[in-house]
Amino acid sequence: MALNKANLFYQLADSLEGKAKKKRLGLTAIGSEHPSEMLVSAASDATKSLQNAEIVVFGPERALIDFDNIEKVPVNSLEEAHRKMEEMLDKGQLDAAVTMHFNFPIGISTIGRVITPSRGKPMFIATTTGTTATDRVCSMVKNAISGIIAAKASGIKNPTIGILNLDGARQTERILKQLAKKGYDINFAKTLRADGGCIMRGNDLLAGSCDIMVTDTLTGNLLMKIFSAYTTGGNYEALGWGYGPGIGENMKNIVLILSRASGAPVVKGALEYAAEMVCGDLLEVAREEYDKLNKLGFNDILKSELKHDLSDSSVKDKIIKCPPKKVVTQEIAGIDVLQMEDGVKALWQSGIYAESGMGCTGPVILVASEDQDKAIKILKSEGYLI
Numbered sequence: 001m002a003l004n005k006a007n008l009f010y011q012l013a014d015s016l017e018g019k020a021k022k023k024r025l026g027l028t029a030i031g032s033e034h035p036s037e038m039l040v041s042a043a044s045d046a047t048k049s050l051q052n053a054e055i056v057v058f059g060p061e062r063a064l065i066d067f068d069n070i071e072k073v074p075v076n077s078l079e080e081a082h083r084k085m086e087e088m089l090d091k092g093q094l095d096a097a098v099t100m101h102f103n104f105p106i107g108i109s110t111i112g113r114v115i116t117p118s119r120g121k122p123m124f125i126a127t128t129t130g131t132t133a134t135d136r137v138c139s140m141v142k143n144a145i146s147g148i149i150a151a152k153a154s155g156i157k158n159p160t161i162g163i164l165n166l167d168g169a170r171q172t173e174r175i176l177k178q179l180a181k182k183g184y185d186i187n188f189a190k191t192l193r194a195d196g197g198c199i200m201r202g203n204d205l206l207a208g209s210c211d212i213m214v215t216d217t218l219t220g221n222l223l224m225k226i227f228s229a230y231t232t233g234g235n236y237e238a239l240g241w242g243y244g245p246g247i248g249e250n251m252k253n254i255v256l257i258l259s260r261a262s263g264a265p266v267v268k269g270a271l272e273y274a275a276e277m278v279c280g281d282l283l284e285v286a287r288e289e290y291d292k293l294n295k296l297g298f299n300d301i302l303k304s305e306l307k308h309d310l311s312d313s314s315v316k317d318k319i320i321k322c323p324p325k326k327v328v329t330q331e332i333a334g335i336d337v338l339q340m341e342d343g344v345k346a347l348w349q350s351g352i353y354a355e356s357g358m359g360c361t362g363p364v365i366l367v368a369s370e371d372q373d374k375a376i377k378i379l380k381s382e383g384y385l386i
Contacts, residue, residue, distance in 0.1 A: 022054045023278045025271055026085050026097035029059030031078035033235070033260040036063035042267035043070055049268075050275050056094060058085055089253040096254035096274040098242070098267070104130040108248035109143065109217055110257050111150040113241040113273060114227035116208030123208040124151055124159075125227075128220040128243040129257050136338075138302055140172040140214055146247040147212035148186070149289050153280035160189035162200040162210030166219060169199055170336035174386050175305045182296045225259070228266060236263045242270035245277050249290045254282055305383075320345050323353040328366035332376060335384050337363040343384040350378050 029039035036059045043055045044067045054071060057064060058081035061074040075081040078101060088094040104110075109130030116123050126147030133139040144161055151159035161176070163169045180186045188198040189210030200209060205223070215223065221243075228237035243257035256274050258267060290298075335343050340356045340363050347354040347367070352375050355366045367375045379385040 022052055023050075023095045023275055024054045024056060024093065025050070025274050025278075026056045026058065026088060026094045026099075027267070027271060028075075028078060028081040028085060028097070028099040029057050029063060030075060030081055031100055031260065032258075032262070034263065036060050037066075038264050039267050040064060040067055040070070042264040043067075043271060045264070046268045046271040049272060053271075053275050055271065056088070086253075089255070095278045096245075096256065098256045098258060098270045098274055100258045100260055100262070102246075102255060102257060104246045104248075104255075105250075106131045106134070108132075108246040108251055109139075109146065110246050111146055111244040112220065112224045113150075113244055114224065115239050116206060116227070117230075118207040121208035122241075123210065124212045124244075125220045125223055126150075126212050126214050127217045128224045130217060130246055132217070132248065135306065136216060137168045137171040137175070137306060140168055140216060141175045141302065142248075143217075143220075144172070144176055144186075144212070144214045145289060145293065147214060149247050149282070149286045150245060150277070151211050152289070153277050153282040153285045155276075155280060156211055158185070158187045159211035160187050161212050161214060162189040162191070162198055162204060164205070164213055164215040164219065165199050165201055166215060167337050168216070170334055170386075171306075171338070172214065173198060174383075175302065177386060178301055178305055179293075179296065179298070182301065184293060184296055225261075228259075229261065232263075235261055237261050237266045238263045240266055240269060241273040242266050244273065245282060247282070247286060249286070251283065251286055254278060318345070318349075320348045322348055323351055326353045326368040326371075328353070328355055328368055330367050330369050330372040331357070331364040332367065332372065332379065332385075333364050334386065335363060335365060335379065339384055340365065343379055343382075346382050346384065347375055347378060350374075352378070 027043045029036045040057055040059055040063050043057050047055055047069045056071040058073045058075045064072040085097050109127035109132040112125040112128035114123055124147050126143040132142040163172050176186055190196055191200055191204050192207055192209050193201050224243055228240045232238050245254055245256045254277050256270050258270055343365055344354045344356050352371045357364050357366050
């Protein structure tokens with residue numbers, strides 16, 4: 001992101017003179033499974049660590065009475081809180097807001113951040129709520145982009161990306177590597193397991209092997225709940241920074257999400273995360289990243305690379321005769337589970353006997369040793385392997 005030296009100079013001067021403009025952060029303290037007073041108290045505590053921020057709390061009047069270091073907006077329902085919160089965001093009266101049960105449009109989803117238990121390392125989860133796209137693989141690719149945007153806005157210049165070993169992971173990897181070849185800067189992480197690569201295993205989740213863990217939203221939501229509440233029994237989320245800001249190409253405001261089970265430490269963490277996104281100019285980072293992608297023909301690359309998706313497979317609906325059976329001892333890994341059967345059929349169509357199976361690192365295609373090299377070439381030429 002280009003540095004505006006003039007603005008930076010004036011901001012430093014204002015800061016030295018005590019004139020620095022304070023960030024204004026909103027919090028809706030109604031609709032939680034915990035008392036509203038708990039959320040208001042967490043906001044009050046956050047003002048101590050966010051000395052350059054003003055916190056506006058939307059909540060029941062009874063919950064706001066005892067706190068003097070926050071701006072109070074009495075509301076009687078979450079719907080009323082959302083209405084007033086959005087109005088203040090649109091008018092520029094809030095720089096960011098933290099809420100729950102907020103409906104993002106398709107194309108916007110949230111980037112959570114957790115503390116990984118093995119080494120206490122923060123890790124972004126991309127994504128945790130919302131719908132980035134209606135296609136699974138397209139969604140995971142865009143989740144990766146949103147994760148990069150959040151990480152850069154938080155101050156990580158070259159964040160590492162890992163892709164959780166799920167349905168669609170290999171297709172996501174292929175498309176992201178195609179983007180990298182076209183010139184988009186992606187720093188792929190390496191699993192801590194001996195097999196290497198950027199496809200992450202459960203061990204990597206615990207260790208925080210990457211800055212950004214790419215997943216589908218439902219899995220990401222589950223991971224957030226596990227990482228946030230595994231020490232409490234599940235009904236009180238005590239760790240991390242919450243479900244994070246909604247990010248997408250057409251985002252207009254900075255809105256971060258909490259769960260109804262989010263406890264005081266997570267509420268405070270979410271407000272700190274919000275302040276970080278404002279300071280890091282999240283909206284501008286998102287605009288710049290999507291400008292780069294669109295100049296590279298991002299949407300055309302997505303459409304082109306997704307042509308081998310299951311729904312468009314050239315062998316899916318064909319009746320292909322299986323070649324004579326052989327003893328298959330060689331594993332070919334790296335094919336997405338969604339494309340396994342099509343990959344097998346592609347080999348059958350070329351006269352190679354193959355079977356699908358499940359290895360210790362994920363799905364594999366099994367072939368005879370004398371067919372392995374030819375099979376790999378066919379699978380690469382057909383787009384099933386990178």
